[in-house]
Amino acid sequence: MNDIVMQASAVSIGGRALLIEGPPGSGKSSLALALVDRGAGLIGDDAVTLARTGEALIASPPPRIDGLMEVRGVGLVRLPAAPPAPVALILTLGGPAPARLPETPLPMRVIAGVAVPVLAFDPGTIAPGPRAEWALREHGLAFTAACRQDGAP
16 A cells, blocks of 8 residues: 555654644644653654554654654754654644543544544643643553554553
């Protein structure tokens, strides 16, 4: 199967990829930057390459923007690129106001034959990084070490 390039930002947290999608200006890069500031690794800013490997959807940086992030009002900055990681959750920004308590289980989106949970998310101004990390902990897919690219347990 061919790789898919998705217009989204992606970070790696604990060996799992968190995709952040939304229209321009919805806060994808700002949320990714807040997560990088908390120790996440940047996979891609505003574009990410997705490929199915076994039963997982693996996110990796597109070659031309590997390690680059646009910081609004500052410019392009270079960060260390995180290794590819299996996609565990998609956060969708900029849509209708998300429910205070999301439905469980979360709706799933199938990409390249792999079902990934999707959570409507409003980063807002109150603790967007920790809230996104909790979303990944509570709703993200779990993977075996064999599936994860970094070998983390």
